[in-house]
Amino acid sequence: MAAERAGIELHAFVVMSNHWHAVLTDPEARLPQFLQLLHRLVASCMNAFLGRTENFWSAEHASVIALESAEDVLDKIAYVITNPTAAGLVRSPEEWPGAITTRLGERHVATMPEVYFRRHGARLPERARIDCTVPPVLREQDAETIDRRLRILVARNVRQARSKVRASGRTFLGADGARTMSPWQRAATAEPLRRRRPTVAVSDPHDRKAALARLRAFRSMYRIALSRWRSGDRTARFPEGTYMMRVFHGACCDPAS
Template sequence: MGTILASVRGMTRRRIVEPGMIWALSRRTTRRHFILNPDEARQMEQAYWYCLGHAAQLHGVAVHAGCLMSTHSHEVITDVRGELSLFLQTFHRHLALCAKAIRGWPGEVFDKESTGAHELLTPETTIESLAYLIANPVEAMAVRYARDWPGAQTLPRDIGSRVVKVRRPPHYFDPTKPKWPEVIELPLQMPTALELDYGTELAQERIAQRVKEREHRAWQESKRTGISFVGPRRVLRQAHTKRARSYEVFGSLNPQFAAAGHRGAATEAVKRLRAFNAQYDEALAAWTSGKRTVLFPRGTWWMRVHHGARCGPAP
């Protein structure tokens, strides 16, 4: 019993995980090293799409967009089967091992404390998150236009139309094992809510407009500060041992959901999370006292998967 309680307390913070939830994801490299920086041979781009596509197929995840920056990755996905935690574990583990092989990196690739995952509550929030992902290389002052990023990237027109076809990287993956197919195809799907509300073309246009707005703000910031864009050629020449120097507040917030200003959706999400935590606390107390028939709230992942706990609505 003590071992179970210790493992529960030692895990990452609670997260409601249910089928059909749409998530914005990110993961940062250890000490913000440029381990994931694009390269002329496009090896990191190949590894990224292969690992993402493999994990998505394995865990029933619909990928809407992905972008691999020098120090971090961004994805927007729908967790169709409710396997977010397993998906993240598979994706990040294989990407890290592949990056280590490509770079000859001796230590950890990802910062253990830096995984970001927040639920997108509304279609408008999804549009904003997709635009943020696409414009990230511009807002990071790497390139002037999102389309100029020389690494793995998604553009507005890709969402709902592009199928990424990627060959198995020569690093890390054993070609003799059938679990590593020679080619993986990863469709970048339009989120269902956007497809229903706008259709593919109009949704792409709305995302593209938000990307342009972000690009314009980045250009204005460049003029104001005198900081120039790095440019794609210089990006490719950056050493993977380099570290990001931009100021960052230690322990900055990692929200669990985003509502893009929709107060009603945010209020409901807060209520839901509070109710979830209250039922979870009560169930965990009963479990650790030996009551194995207690119901954990719907959306519980760790206790259900690792300890066989039952889940259901609050009594």
């Protein structure tokens, strides 16, 4: 529902125990709206289910990374699919009991939860279909070739994850173990503090340089436009991709090139 309202195209996703990953396209530059609505609905439902009232999500900003090439997109989709295995939870992505896509073009049907929404009279459909589409950067390529390349990447990630688990002397938790984990239990491994939060993911060095140059240009144009706006110039044009100034303040934006 959140994706439909914000015009988001979903390509792959996985819902983990305390976070989620997705590969998506934002053709209307409304990703913040999608994240806000999705996170609000999930937080309201889960807090009602768990009988809690505290913040459900971490206060830090969501990690949003632009993928530049077809290879980068495929690699990230494979990362999403194999995330439960890479985390040492299940031996194969198909075993994950949570919501997950395991191939391109999947369709999922979600049923409205009994908790929270029905009690509060939410005007939501009983069932909602989630259609995962092929990413635009891959649509001109042969479907069988793309599927084969994705299967190779997924198999590589699974193989590496299993090898890592064996080397550590541990075993996979398994689907039943994942289902019975306490929602109040904290992760045993601490997240590194002040780690880098990349904005773009590019495997090719030349493409990475070009992507970073575009990012710097966007930020420079945004700063200039914001300075003009603050000085009272309402004709200031913000670069394509601007969200807050466009949506909340009605600022003009350059069209997509």
